[in-house]
Amino acid sequence: MRTLADIGEREAIRSIQRLVTKGAHDSGIGDDCAALDLGKEYLLVTTDMMTQRTHILPEMTPYQVGWFLVAINLSDLAAKGGTPLGVVLSLGLPRKTSERYLIDLMRGADACVTRFGTTIVGGDTKENPEITLCGTAFGLVKKTEFMPRLGADPGDIVAVTGTLGKAGAGYYALKYGRYQYLAKGLFEPLPRLKEGRILAQRHCVTSSMDISDGLSSSLYQLSEMNHVGFEIDRPAIPITQGITKISKTRKGLDPLEVALQFGGDYELLVTMPEASFEPALKAFRRSGTALTRIGRVTRKREIILINGSWRTTLQNKGYEHFKHHFFS
Numbered sequence: 001m002r003t004l005a006d007i008g009e010r011e012a013i014r015s016i017q018r019l020v021t022k023g024a025h026d027s028g029i030g031d032d033c034a035a036l037d038l039g040k041e042y043l044l045v046t047t048d049m050m051t052q053r054t055h056i057l058p059e060m061t062p063y064q065v066g067w068f069l070v071a072i073n074l075s076d077l078a079a080k081g082g083t084p085l086g087v088v089l090s091l092g093l094p095r096k097t098s099e100r101y102l103i104d105l106m107r108g109a110d111a112c113v114t115r116f117g118t119t120i121v122g123g124d125t126k127e128n129p130e131i132t133l134c135g136t137a138f139g140l141v142k143k144t145e146f147m148p149r150l151g152a153d154p155g156d157i158v159a160v161t162g163t164l165g166k167a168g169a170g171y172y173a174l175k176y177g178r179y180q181y182l183a184k185g186l187f188e189p190l191p192r193l194k195e196g197r198i199l200a201q202r203h204c205v206t207s208s209m210d211i212s213d214g215l216s217s218s219l220y221q222l223s224e225m226n227h228v229g230f231e232i233d234r235p236a237i238p239i240t241q242g243i244t245k246i247s248k249t250r251k252g253l254d255p256l257e258v259a260l261q262f263g264g265d266y267e268l269l270v271t272m273p274e275a276s277f278e279p280a281l282k283a284f285r286r287s288g289t290a291l292t293r294i295g296r297v298t299r300k301r302e303i304i305l306i307n308g309s310w311r312t313t314l315q316n317k318g319y320e321h322f323k324h325h326f327f328s
Contacts, residue, residue: 041143052132071190078268087138160269219269228298
């Protein structure tokens with residue numbers, strides 16, 4: 001019998017999707033959020049879990065644990081163009097957890113919801129042998145502004161917000177003991193809610209998701225769902241300066257590979273018609289966040305990395321629970 005290690009998170013989700021009865025007007029499994037039909041709007045619901053073994057590095061402060069738990073949920077709302085309504089948190093903690101740890105964790109969570117204009121409205125606290133935390137975020141978006149994963153068309157351009165490799169830079173900064181201030185990019189991601197709203201209000205996005213598992217993994221997920229391929233311009237990929245700085249002191253550490261494969265950046269990956277990109281770019285310039293064109297959607301279902309006349313297949317080595325990890 002196959003195990004989850006054999007099939008990985010993606011196939012596990014597909015198995016669940018085949019078993020679960022779907023509502024007539026709602027959508028959810030396979031996208032960043034569930035979208036519940038409220039007439040002219042969708043109620044967005046998303047949930048994300050983190051455990052001590054897979055998400056909480058020893059260097060992570062309780063404050064950062066709380067921030068991270070909220071941020072990864074708000075990022076899912078951002079990818080759908082949503083406005084957050086509230087967040088609930090479920091905390092599974094060992095009985096020997098200090099009161100100070102709990103207080104600092106909640107201060108970090110509260111700081112994140114406050115930063116992004118929402119509140120913690122409830123949750124649950126239970127004893128558990130290992131720290132196991134779950135966040136659930138709720139949001140609203142007009143149906144006309146909802147940005148699903150399904151909808152990319154051949155000829156659309158591919159774009160990302162911000163820069164990639166921030167989480168990887170933080171990880172390697174801690175691993176090598178250099179530029180440790182970069183750890184903030186790993187432990188305190190910034191969900192792109194404002195940027196998601198800019199895109200949603202322009203009605204220009206044909207598909208959207210957040211880059212939680214790495215750019216390559218995200219492209220493969222969009223490719224499978226939309227039955228399309230991508231040509232990605234290697235020099236156009238916006239790589240954070242932090243990972244470039246670390247790579248200069250560590251032979252063999254490729255900034256591009258980190259940007260493509262590491263994950264944890266929580267930027268937005270979107271497709272849109274060619275004519276929509278320049279107007280969207282102007283709106284982003286006013287917002288202070290970068291929007292970078294990195295490629296094009298193609299009919300042939302393959303993902304190609306291009307650099308001038310050089311072409312190669314982009315390998316999917318991004319993060320996937322149960323299966324494999326790019327970083328070491």
